[in-house]
Amino acid sequence: MAAPVNVDQEDEIVRLSGIVKRFGGAQALSGASLAVKRGTVHGLVGQNGAGKSTLIKLLAGLHQADEGQIEIDGIAYGALTPPQVEHLGIHFIHQDRLLVPTFTVGEALFLGREPRIAGTPFLDRKLMRQKSAEILDRYFGLRLPNSALIGDLTAAEKQIVQITRALLDGPKVLVFDEPTAALVRREAELLFGLIRRLRDEGITIHYISHYLSEIVDLCDTVTVLRNGRDVATLPVVGTSAKDIGTLMVNRDIAELYPKPQVSLGEPLLQLDRLALADRYADVSLTLHKGEVLGLTGLLGSGAKELVRTLFGLESPTAGTVTIHGETVLCPNPAAATAKRLALVPEDRRRDGVALDLSVTENITLASLDRFSRAGLLDRAVEKRQASALIERLQIKTDSADALVRTLSGGNQQKVAIAKWLSRQSEIYLLDEPSVGVDIAAKVEIYTLIGELAERGAGVIVLSSDIEELLGITDRVLVFFRGKISRDFISAETRPEQILAEVTGANETLRHAG
Amino acid sequence: MLVDTSYPPPSLDGFNSPAHAAEGTPKPVHGRSLAAVALRQGSLAVFIGVLVYFSFAAPFFLSIGNIGNVLGQSAIAGVLAIGLTVVIIAGGSNVVTGGIDLSLAANMGLSAAVYASLVQAGYGDGLAVAGALGTGLLIGAVNAAAITLAGIVPLLATLAVMNIVAGLELVLTQNTVVPAATDFLSALSAAGPFGIPVLAFVLLGFTALAAGVVQYTPLGLRLYAVGEFPEAARAAGLRVKLFITGAFLASGLCGGFAGILSVSYLSGSTTGAGDMLLPVVVTALLGSVFSRRLLPTIGGTLLATLFVSFLINGFQLLNISSTLVSGVQGLLILLVVSATTLLQRKGNQ
Structure with a gap:
């Protein structure tokens, strides 16, 4: 790991030192410092709760620090207001495009x-x-x-x-707050090119992201926050995403992908030459009991559409779907659910959970018939089932009656999965299950996927995070232009092989390798 | 995401690559734009179709005299609808949580009553005009305070204010007709050049003024930003509550102005101003189907005002029962609101 950078004081355009910020009893920042050098791309990483967003809001003038000092261009400011910050030449590109x-x-x-x-x-x-x-x-x-x-x-x-x-x-300074959250990879790459060009024109960039690979790819320097403090500021040259990840968590990154050894059972789901209009064609695959199968591909490659088809959101134009050896038709999600299929959609806040219902209600939502007697809900049974699942999945919530809105992203995702567990689904379709959650929650979701497989379910994970896919699946199928272009054994595959396949093989391999 | 491999080097050339050109050219969300175009063209076609039908069925319909009359008769509803349009622009076009001013018709009634009472009490037109406009402005201020200070949704806040204002009108007039006749009032209700009522010119002039401000100045653009996406307006440094307050003051002022026109038109203040509410709401909501972006506009509101008035006028000329008019208006609200709501929902997907 590289030594901390010594930044020439005069060259710092933004300097926050010894910042302390409390919200009520909770200490969000406990002496965090950040020095951004003029004309560089400076990354800021940290898990959810590490204090990233508090620090940025302080810089934006949206919060005031309890202790510490903010210097901009060498001038110290006690309290900043948003117009003042803008006047000083610091602009924010927010996550949601305003x-x-x-x-x-x-x-x-x-x-x-x-x-x-x-x-x-x-x-x-x-x-x-x-x-x-x-x-x-x-x-x-x-x-x-x-x-x-x-x-x-x-x-x-x-x-x-x-x-x-x-x-x-x-x-003078542009602050990007999770700018790639809503972008597909290709668009993100264009954004990176743009950011580099802005830096070359002399604009200082401050870049906040969950994605360590982006930080390594883009930044000159990175500051890592953990538990309200800056634990390190490093030059990115000579630092790997793993090094940064290790600094962010107190655990070894190798434990990130817990994958239990599960022996595969009988075939659960078989697709034979399935096709959907101009989206994909000739898709044949078999999912066994206890298997975790990864799907990946660019936007429009057909992988996402396949998952939608399986859950009855699209009707295939050719081919057959076989579940437990029986050819089935799932013209709508209700039929798919009856075949014990479960979908955990990508946009969980919109499609995966009901934000304003309680944790219990969300968990039992897909299986209310199991908790009803004579058309009335049996609240006691409902509650028992929910509590059991909350405990099993370690869903962090104040109570079983708390609104799902109040949970963190990772815990919302667990609720979305719990919903199907309570229905005793057998085939899980997970669409980008770990997107937008912090590393600790990711590990818990991965563990949960492993548990599903151990219990004999078949899991299909659709993800654009290649390393994640290789870490948690048995096989990875790469979609390219509507076809399965290759089938990889996860344990024997390196990420760059998949990346090459995903992006259209050899002409891109030259860059990626 | 912990991918250790690097991405293919990003470059700006990417923006010009054919692949991007294909996905980069703004592909209007097809379902939406097609449906939007259909709705707009369809509405215009219906408007023209209705005019053509009436002009065949009742030859008098398309004469200058009749058109002038219709314009004159539309003046009061038109001014109110323009006030409501400003509020809808600034509050957003969501029918439930967006901008709406239900107190406008009652506002007109009370302002008219104030005007007529002042004239009755022997005061001059100048003071009566000031009284009516002041009444309108005050009602606008109460609405604005309830919405921006107390945080009540406009639908409920203005509903409450509507009842208060209607009650005040009853107290003031004892539920009777208060006649008022002055030279100013008669001049306003007289026929102007080409035998077209002065009120028709007032409506056109007022529309031009309002359209100039709302459609062609930075202020108007900001008003749209505040209503459509308050966070974006805030991020652009605009003070959202100030704009909303301004919109309700403007709409209150429109109520006062409409009150003056109604005193002139009816030679006094009469009861039943509340009956104006439905046509005004129809008009302001209908107006948005005449704009390219399906947003409320002043021009669209004028077209909608004329559409509703021509419809009523045509019914009268054809001796169709006027009791049908209210039903037709209700039907129009249902159609327009469901069409625009469906389109919005599509757009959000």
């Missing part, structure tokens, strides 16, 4: 500082149009039709518009 969906690109870019037709109180729409087209083209080579509304743009394009908004003010 742009009005019904506005044109020009309107969104200039909102709050609209140009007027000289001598009138009226908007100069023509100028807004021309200038925004020019700026987007010059900075990003992005050409959008004049009539394009924000709501029509892709997540990546929206992000570009938001960055451009910040650039119009001539910022």
Whole structure:
């Protein structure tokens, strides 16, 4: 591991030192420091609860520190307000893109500082149009039709518009808060190119992310937060994602992927030349009892659509699905559930759990018929079942009656899985099960997947995190342009082999290798 | 994600690669834009179709005199609907949690009563105008305070204020007609150039003024931002509550102004102002189907006002029972709200 960096004081554009922040009784930050050097990309990582977002909110002027000092450009400030921070040239690119969906690109870019037709109180729409087209083209080579509304743009394009908004003010520092959360990998790569270019133009970048690989890929320096303190600031050259990960958690990264040895049982699910219109074709596979099967592929490769088909959200146009040796048709999710299939969707906050129902209600939601007598719910049985699952999955919640909204992302995901456990499902379809949760929760989810397999269920995991897939599955199937392009034995495969297959093999392998 | 391998080197060239060009060109979400276009074109087609039908069925329908009359008769509803449109823009077009001002019709009634009472009491038109506008503004201020300070949703806040205002009107007028006749009032209700009522010109002028501010100034753009996506407006440094307050003050002022027009039109203040509420809400909601982005606009509201008025006028010319009018208006609300709600839901997917 590399030695801590000695930053030349004069070259620091942002310096937070000895920051202490308490919320009620909880200590969010206990003496955290952060020094960002001018003209660099500086990463900030830490598990959920490490104090990342508190630190950033302090810098944004949204919270005030109890102790400690903030220096910007060498000048110390006691308390900052958001307009003051902006005035000092520090701009924030938020995770959710704060742009009005019904506005044109020009309107969104200039909102709050609209140009007027000289001598009138009226908007100069023509100028807004021309200038925004020019700026987007010059900075990003992005050409959008004049009539394009924000709501029509892709997540990546929206992000570009938001960055451009910040650039119009001539910022000194851009703070990116989890910018890739909603981007597919390809879009994320474009964003990284952009960030590097902004740095080369002299803008200091502060980059906060869950994804260690991004930090290693992109940053010059990284600060690791743990339990409200900065535990290390390292140059990224000579540091690996594993080193950083080890600093973030108090456990060895090797324990990240607990994979029990399970001997495979009889075939549970068989697909024979399944096809869906122009999405995928000729998909044949077998899932055994006790097997964890990984699927991966780029957006549009067909992997996601296959999972949707299995759960009855799409109707296949050819081929057969066999469960327990019996050919079945699942025209809708209800039919799929009856065949003891379970889907844990990617967007758990929208599709996976009911945020405003309690943990108990969520867990029993998919199997209310098992808890009903004569049409009435048997609350006692419901409660017993829920408590058992809460304990078994170690769902961290104040009580079984707490709203799911109040749980952390990882625990919400566990509730989403518990819902199907209580239904005694046999085939689990997990779509990006660990996205957006911290490392500790990831490990717990992986452990849970292992347990499902041990109990004789078949699990299909769809994920774009290749290392995760190799760590927790028996086999990985790579989808490319609607076909299974290759079948890997997880234990014998290195991530770069899968990456090459996912991205269309050899021409990309040159870069990735 | 703990992938140890590096990504393929990102480069800006990627933006121009064919693959991106395909996914980068904003593909309008098809279901939505097609349906939106269909709704807008369809509404225009229905509007024109209705006009054409009436002009064949009742030859008098498309005469300058009749059109002028319809415009004049629409003035009061039009001014109120424009006030409501401003509130819907600033509060967002969600029918339940968004901007709405149910107190507008009652506001008009009370403002008219204030005007007529002041004239009755022997005060001049100047003071009466100030009284009516002041009444409207005050009602707007109460709405704004209930919504921005107390945090009550506009639907409930303005419902409560509507009842208070209607009650005050009863107290003031003892539920009777208060006649008022002054030179100013008669000038306002007289016929102007080409035999078209002055009120018609008032409506057009007021619409032009409101459209100028709302559609063509930075203030208007910001109003839309505040209503459509308050977080984005806040991030752009706008003070959201200030805009909402301003919108309710503007709508209150519209209520007061409509009160003056109604005193002139009816030669006094009469009871039953509350009956205006339904047509005004129909009009303001209907207006958004005439805009490209399916947003409420001042121009769209004018078109909707005329549509509703022509419909009523046509019914009268064809001797169709006027009791049907209210039903037709209710039907229009259902159609428009369900169409725009469905489209919004699609857009959010």
